[in-house]
Amino acid sequence: MRGIYSLVSLSLLLGAWAGPVQKRWDFKAIRNPAYPLDVVDKLEESIMPKVEAWMVKRAGKTNNCTLENASVRREWSDLSVDERKEYIRAVLCLQSKPPKAPKNKAPGSLNRFDDFVATHMTMAGMLHSPTNLFAAHRYFIHVYEKALREECGYKGSQPYMNYDRYADDPVNSPLFDGSDSSMGGNGAKSDYPGVPQPFPRPYDKIPAAGGGGCVTEGPFKDMVVSLGPKSTIVRNVPANPRADGLGSNPRCLRRDVNKFSAAGARANYTYMTIMNNTDIDSFYNRYLGQPQLKGDPHPWGIHNAGHYIIGGDPGGDFYCSPGDPVFYFHHGMLDRVWWIWQMQDPEHRVNAVPGQAAMPMPGHGGGHGGMKTRAAAAAAAADVSELVVDLGWTAPPVKLMDLNEQLGGLGGELCYIYV
Ligand SMILES: *[C@@H]1O[C@H](CO)[C@@H](O)[C@H](O)[C@H]1NC(C)=O
Ligand SMILES: *[C@@H]1O[C@H](CO)[C@@H](O)[C@H](O)[C@H]1NC(C)=O
Ligand SMILES: *[C@@H]1O[C@H](CO)[C@@H](O)[C@H](O)[C@H]1NC(C)=O
Ligand SMILES: *[C@@H]1O[C@H](CO)[C@@H](O)[C@H](O)[C@H]1NC(C)=O
Numbered sequence: 001m002r003g004i005y006s007l008v009s010l011s012l013l014l015g016a017w018a019g020p021v022q023k024r025w026d027f028k029a030i031r032n033p034a035y036p037l038d039v040v041d042k043l044e045e046s047i048m049p050k051v052e053a054w055m056v057k058r059a060g061k062t063n064n065c066t067l068e069n070a071s072v073r074r075e076w077s078d079l080s081v082d083e084r085k086e087y088i089r090a091v092l093c094l095q096s097k098p099p100k101a102p103k104n105k106a107p108g109s110l111n112r113f114d115d116f117v118a119t120h121m122t123m124a125g126m127l128h129s130p131t132n133l134f135a136a137h138r139y140f141i142h143v144y145e146k147a148l149r150e151e152c153g154y155k156g157s158q159p160y161m162n163y164d165r166y167a168d169d170p171v172n173s174p175l176f177d178g179s180d181s182s183m184g185g186n187g188a189k190s191d192y193p194g195v196p197q198p199f200p201r202p203y204d205k206i207p208a209a210g211g212g213g214c215v216t217e218g219p220f221k222d223m224v225v226s227l228g229p230k231s232t233i234v235r236n237v238p239a240n241p242r243a244d245g246l247g248s249n250p251r252c253l254r255r256d257v258n259k260f261s262a263a264g265a266r267a268n269y270t271y272m273t274i275m276n277n278t279d280i281d282s283f284y285n286r287y288l289g290q291p292q293l294k295g296d297p298h299p300w301g302i303h304n305a306g307h308y309i310i311g312g313d314p315g316g317d318f319y320c321s322p323g324d325p326v327f328y329f330h331h332g333m334l335d336r337v338w339w340i341w342q343m344q345d346p347e348h349r350v351n352a353v354p355g356q357a358a359m360p361m362p363g364h365g366g367g368h369g370g371m372k373t374r375a376a377a378a379a380a381a382a383d384v385s386e387l388v389v390d391l392g393w394t395a396p397p398v399k400l401m402d403l404n405e406q407l408g409g410l411g412g413e414l415c416y417i418y419v
Contacts, residue, residue, distance in 0.1 A: 032077045035165045038267035040340070043274065044418065047343040051417070054346040055407060063412030070407055071416045073157045073332060076183075077165060077174045078419075083156060084174075084181040088219045090154035091325050095223065097151055101393050108227045108240070108248040112151060116144055117227045117314070117323040119394045121245055124319050126390065130284060130358035131382055134338050135403035136389045137331050142414060143395040144328055157416060160332030163265035163306055170309060171211075175326070176257045178217030183326050185221075187255040187312050188213030192234045195261070195308050195316060199292050203299050206308050207260045214252035220325065223253045228320035229313055237313050245319065253324060255312035264289075264298035264305030273302055274341045280349070281357035283341055287334070290359040302337065306330040336418040339406050351404050353384045 031037075037045070055067055076084065097112040106118035120127060120140070127136045141158055148154040166173040171186050178185025190213035194205040212234045215221055229237045230245040234254055241247035277283040285291070289301025298305065307330060308316060314323030321327050342349045387400035403409050406416060 030078055030080070032075075035075075035077055035162075038162070038164045039271045040164070040267045040274070040337075041162070043271065044336070044340050047340060050343050050346060051407070054343070054350075058408065063408050065408040065412045065415035067407070067417070069415065071157045073160055073336070073416055073418045075162045075165070075419075076159045076329060079156075079159060081181045084159075087148075087154065087156060087159060088181070088183070090148040090152040092219065093152035094147060106227070106246045108242070108246050110224065110226045110248065112147060113325070114226055114323070115394055116140070116147075117320055118246060119392050120322045121227060121230060121319040123390070123392060130354040131384060131387055132389060132400060133284070133354070134335075135353075135400050136391075138335050138338070138403050138406070138409075138414070139389050139395065139398065140322075140391060141328055141331055141335060143391060144322075147394075158328055158332050160336055160418065161306070161309075161326065161329035162333060163262055163302070163309060164267040164270070166309070167259065167262040167266050170257045170259055170262055175329070180219060182218050183329070184215045184219060184223075184253070184255070185217035186257040187211035187215050187253075190234060190236075190254070190256075192256075195233050195311060197300060197304070199289075199299055203292070203297075206258065206264075206300060206305075209256050209258040209260055211256035211258075212312055213254055215255055220253055224250050225253050225314055225323050226250050227314070227323060229317050230319040231317050232313050233311060233316040234313050251313075253312070253314075255310055255315060255324065256308075258308055258311050260298075261300065261305050261308035261311065264300040265302045265309065266298075269298070269305070270302055270337055274337060274344070277341075278345075279357075280352035280354050284354040285357070285359045287337070288359070303334060306333060332418075335406075339418060342404075342406075351401065353400070353404075355382065355384070 052067060079087070091113065095111050095113040099109040099111055099115050101109040101115045101118045109115050109118045126132055127140070145158040161175060166175060170176055174181070175183055176186060189210060192208050192212045194208045196205050197203060226248045228240060228245045228249065238249060238251060240249045273283065273286045277286050287301055287303050289299050289304060292299045307321060310316070310324050310326050310330065312324065314320035315327065385401055388397050389400050389403060390397040398410060403414070406414055408415060
């Protein structure tokens, strides 16, 4: 499967389109022929004329971001083996750099990678309110990518995980096969009861898939997980010495690479989430699996389904989930889905913020409904132009509304596309 790549110039593919400008954005995309384009990939290609027209419309009033110099976030299997190893090197580098989080607040943050986990834990309410979920995670991934580049010399972009590619057999995929160009293998066998989900039986849990123990193969087999747990889904994770989970609690990385969860994140679910929901609240709700669709055999919503493809500890922990490096691949995919949704009708969608009709987020392992209900009430009352996304010690605070434009937000600092 590896080694044979077809070189496709996307500008050639796009050349057939009659666009409003002469000069076309131009980059080389290498696609892995083992994975034919799925319905969402095709949908993404189909938005490019709209993206181009939108950029032309916005030109002048903004900044230095153009399609020519936007960076390109690619799917993991579309990267060459060397590119994957270079990304892994950068993550391991971040895990070896001294932390910047204040020692009194997060003594369990042992390195720069952990700083992001500690941020996600302490800012969980802000990161997961309906108004903030999309934009705050966009910023979170951006500043992580920036740290990989600026602190660890990474020249590429944050890769994403197209769930559909791996849904049949995730354990043997280039992402999880345990090779030195994967993001590590599955966890060892471990008994745990599956992941509770707020749906009636028989959908009240995502079944366990046979892993859940320590990752024993691949580049992250020796990774030390320190922060948390705070809301773990697996058994026998030692308690953190601090009630807030921010103390040091060194242990192994655990995962249950889960095809039952992946079944809820297949391309038909992603496609339907994007195409059947024209207003931002319906899109937000469907992304979270709400309300349950009649007769749906995999009702988790792509957000939860994507999280529990990894599961385990800390990946399955609502607060500590960025402690599994694959978190950024999952939220990259979600960011891509938001972008494709926005670009269906950029005029009306780019600055749409979830709020009035956003439903409570179904628990990550259950139990967060109360927080979400309060957050939803606050969201409905919020003046979005005043909202600030503050990631504490990982990045300067920014206006929420400056994060909506993937191509040009933050005065041009956000400038990337997905392929
Ligand atoms: C981005 O591309 C435009 C051409 O489209 C160019 O004029 C500009 O200098 C580039 N900006 C940077 C920072 O590379
Ligand atoms: C997606 O496809 C699967 C079969 O592969 C089917 O069971 C499921 O109902 C479909 N879901 C949606 C939302 O279309
Ligand atoms: C999505 O929309 C299509 C076309 O209108 C419809 O056939 C399909 O049933 C809808 N799917 C869901 C899950 O609502
Ligand atoms: C545009 O300018 C911003 C802010 O100075 C910078 O961070 C970003 O890298 C630039 N973007 C491009 C595409 O050159």
